[in-house]
Amino acid sequence: MHFTTLSLIFSAVPLALAQYGDSGSSTTTSAAAAASQTSSSGPLHVVKVSNANGDLTFTPNDIQAAVGDQVEFHFYGPKHSVAQSSFAKPCAPVNSSAFFSGPITTSGTTANTEIFTLNVTSTAAIWFYCSVASHCASGMSGVINAPSDGSKTLAMYQSSAKTATSTIPSTVQGLIQGTLSSSTTSSATSSGASPSATKSAGVEARGGVKWTVVAITGVVAAAFGSLIV
Known part of the structure; x- marks a missing residue:
């Protein structure tokens, strides 16, 4: 018992x-x-500057970002750049303080280990383009926080850019330089x-x-x- x-x-x-x-x-x-x-979903927006196929594109090229967010540019070959422009004058620096990565040469089909990051400090529209050769005229451009009323769109910018002459900014400035490895680790951690x-x-x-x-x-x-x- x-x-x-x-x-x-x-x-x-x-x-x-x-x-x-x-x-x-x-x-x-x-x-x-x-x-x-x-x-x-987080405060980091990764933008591919071209891709493994060498397309003249930014992916994504129409971004919505909040103040405090970061936009990180990853470069593919053969040679590209990212420069700040204006809607009124496509393919040209917005002013003497325009951000500019300088031309980045990349070999092979993988992304360059060098990356550039933009800190978003305003909700105002930021237009950007590739200043290499005629890439901007060929449609290689993008925008951060395009006006929501549709008065100024990326399609309009790209249409005007077709007849514009690309201008290379005189100074490399306004972006934070870094390496792809540290960014990839950060992105992987924040994605899950x-x-x-x-x-x-x-x-x-x-x-x-x-x-x-x-x-x-x-x-x-x-x-x-x-x-x-």
């Missing part, structure tokens, strides 16, 4: 722990999912749940399974004890 009572007590312990383990797993998994959803959060979810889930198995073992032991008595 005593053996049966003790068996039932011990079997109840792992059952309670199994319930606790499952609850912990659910909470951690939910936290990881929430982290993935909330961090998928952190490795530690994902790992914790897995550990908690395995814990729940472990306690469930122990609980079943306890129940079997209790049943066996009652038979012996």
Whole structure:
């Protein structure tokens, strides 16, 4: 009789722990999912300057960014630049303070390790173009925060640029120079749940399974004890 009572007590312990383990797993998994959803959109906007095919494009070329956001330019070959322009005068620097990366030469089909970042300090429209050869006239341009009323669009800018002569800014300025490796790491971290959060979810889930198995073992032991008595 005593053996049966003790068996039932011990079997109840792992059952309670199994319930606790499952609850912990659910909470951690939910936290990881929430982290993935909330961090998928963030203050970093990556813009490809051309691509592996050598197209004369910025991708994306029409960006909405808030004050405090960063726009990061990744360069592909063979040679391109990014320079600040104005809607009124496409393919020319907006003024003497226009940001300019300088011409960036890239070999192969992968992105250059050198990147340039613009800190967004205003919601006013920022027009930009590639000053290399006739790239701007060929449609290689973009805009950050184009007017929402449609009075000035990228399509309008590009249409005017077809007959414009590209001007190279005289000074490399206004952008933060960096390396692709550090940016890629930052982007990967911000695009989903952190490795530690994902790992914790897995550990908690395995814990729940472990306690469930122990609980079943306890129940079997209790049943066996009652038979012996």
